[in-house]
Structures are given as C-alpha cells and as structure tokens.
Amino acid sequence: MVKILVATKNKGKLKEIQEILGDLPIKLMPLPESASDVEENGSTYLENALIKAKTYGQKYKLITLADDSGLEIDALNGLPGIYSSRYLGKDTPFEEKMKNILELMKNKDNRKARFRCISVLYFPNEDKFVSFEGVVEGEILKEICYGNSGFGYDPIFKPDGFDKSFSELGTEIKNKISHRSKALAQVRDYIENNLLGGEMIEIKINGKRLPANKYVYSVFEKVIYAILSTLKDLPEIETVEIKIEKKEEK
Ligand SMILES: O=P(O)(O)OP(=O)(O)OP(=O)(O)OC[C@H]1O[C@@H](n2cnc3c(O)ncnc32)[C@H](O)[C@@H]1O
Numbered sequence: 001m002v003k004i005l006v007a008t009k010n011k012g013k014l015k016e017i018q019e020i021l022g023d024l025p026i027k028l029m030p031l032p033e034s035a036s037d038v039e040e041n042g043s044t045y046l047e048n049a050l051i052k053a054k055t056y057g058q059k060y061k062l063i064t065l066a067d068d069s070g071l072e073i074d075a076l077n078g079l080p081g082i083y084s085s086r087y088l089g090k091d092t093p094f095e096e097k098m099k100n101i102l103e104l105m106k107n108k109d110n111r112k113a114r115f116r117c118i119s120v121l122y123f124p125n126e127d128k129f130v131s132f133e134g135v136v137e138g139e140i141l142k143e144i145c146y147g148n149s150g151f152g153y154d155p156i157f158k159p160d161g162f163d164k165s166f167s168e169l170g171t172e173i174k175n176k177i178s179h180r181s182k183a184l185a186q187v188r189d190y191i192e193n194n195l196l197g198g199e200m201i202e203i204k205i206n207g208k209r210l211p212a213n214k215y216v217y218s219v220f221e222k223v224i225y226a227i228l229s230t231l232k233d234l235p236e237i238e239t240v241e242i243k244i245e246k247k248e249e250k
C-alpha cells in the first residue's frame with residue numbers, strides 16, 4: 001500500500017487531512033512525536049511547504065504531504081499571511097492573536113479576508129514535487145465565535161455564503177469548502193491518477209471479473225498477457241476479455 005507521510009506538527013491540520021483523504025486506499029502516516037521542528041523561513045507559502053515536505057520526506061524516506069497556509073486580511077495589507085503561525089510569536093495562544101487582530105480591525109469597514117493553502121506532495125527518491133493551491137474567501141467577524149471544532153484562526157473567520165465562523169460551522173462543512181479541502185481535492189486527483197492508477201483494467205475470464213488498477217496492470221502487464229494467451233488455448237476457457245475503463249469524472 002502507498003504510504004504518505006503527513007508532515008505537520010499541527011494536530012488540527014493533521015485531523016483535517018486524515019478526514020479529507022482518509023477514504024483513499026493509502027496509508028497516511030503522522031509525523032513521529034519526536035520529529036524535530038523545522039524553521040519555516042521561506043518568503044512564500046510554497047517555499048515553506050517545501051521546506052517541511054523536503055526535510056521530513058528526506059529524513060523518513062517517504063512520499064510526503066505538507067501544507068503551508070495562512071489568513072490574509074485585506075484591511076491589514078494581507079497580514080498575517082505567511083506569518084500566520086509566527087504572528088505575535090509562535091507560542092502565543094490563538095486567543096491573544098485573534099484579540100489583537102480584532103482590535104486592529106475595530107474601525108475597519110472592509111472585513112474581506114481569505115484562507116490560502118498550498119499543499120505539496122514531495123517524492124524523495126526523485127527529489128521532485130507537485131503543488132496545489134486552495135483558497136476560501138470570507139470575512140473577519142467582529143468577535144471571537146468559538147464552536148466545537150476547528151483550530152487556529154477559525155473562530156474569527158466567516159466563509160462567504162455562511163453566517164457562522166468556521167469553528168461554529170463544524171468539521172463537515174469546513175472540510176467541504178475550506179482552502180485545505182480545495183488544495184487536497186487536487187492532491188487526491190493526483191494520487192488517484194498517478195500513484196493508484198486512475199484507469200481500472202478489468203479482466204474477465206468466463207464472465208468472471210478480475211479487477212486490477214493501472215499500476216498493478218503496468219507491473220504485471222506481460223505476465224497477465226502471457227497467462228491470458230495460455231488460458232485462451234485451453235478448451236475449458238470460452239472467452240477472455242480485457243477492458244480498460246476510464247474512471248468517471250467526479
Ligand atoms: O507547519 P505545520 O507543522 O504544518 O503547522 P502550523 O500550524 O505551523 O501551520 P502553518 O505553518 O501552515 O501556519 C499556518 C498558520 O495559520 C493557521 N491556520 C492554517 N490553516 C488554518 C485553518 O484551516 N483554520 C484556522 N487557522 C489555520 C495555523 O494555525 C497556523 O498558525
């Protein structure tokens with residue numbers, strides 16, 4: 001089974017990634033508790049996501065998924081943006097960070113904001129990566145609205161089209177519309193098409209189905225054809241069919 005290391009130290013992020021990609025036939029591996037911190041000193045989300053993905057991917061020698069994300073507030077010229085984690089200090093409680101933001105936003109009419117997420121999938125053997133972006137537009141609320149879920153700045157962010165904070169809306173709704181879920185939808189497509197084999201090959205022998213995906217098929221192609229050509233010549237085998245199906249678009 002394909003193993004993917006989820007390179008985040010943020011438990012809220014990890015939980016969302018597990019919820020969003022959990023149904024894929026892959027094994028998502030969290031970082032060991034002992035994994036050391038990395039300094040996210042890049043100047044873009046992509047650079048920071050790559051620092052995390054490469055550091056842990058090379059260390060643990062696994063395909064690695066990392067994301068760098070942030071809350072961009074128009075009235076604050078895009079801040080905290082890529083500094084979202086470090087804003088007022090990395091270990092400062094989020095309540096304090098949010099109170100500070102609400103104070104700075106006190107007299108601002110323009111409350112437009114967005115969460116942005118850049119997800120990176122890194123392949124240590126080839127030293128290659130793919131990256132995907134997701135954005136959710138919304139507004140900064142006038143007060144902190146805690147709900148039962150979410151993390152970070154969720155209690156002060158209201159996505160467009162809803163009248164509650166991300167924390168109050170709950171995980172199910174957040175995971176359908178969030179920046180992270182939009183980036184991860186593309187990660188999912190990439191995994192399905194490139195690591196799992198997007199096309200299914202179906203082999204029927206005497207009408208009985210023997211399914212295998214394109215990856216299995218590509219590895220065993222020659223063997224399968226050799227077996228099939230042998231089977232074909234056996235008197236008890238009536239038909240041997242090979243059908244390649246395109247997976248339906250979601
Ligand atoms: O780097 P890792 O270990 O993944 O965890 P982190 O919390 O440091 O994550 P980032 O470097 O991506 O920093 C993003 C900051 O923005 C916050 N953030 C990211 N996604 C969020 C979300 O979906 N809801 C609320 N806050 C979020 C998060 O709490 C961080 O403070």
Ligand SMILES: [Mg+2]
Nearest residue numbers: 010040068085
């Ligand atoms: Mg971080």
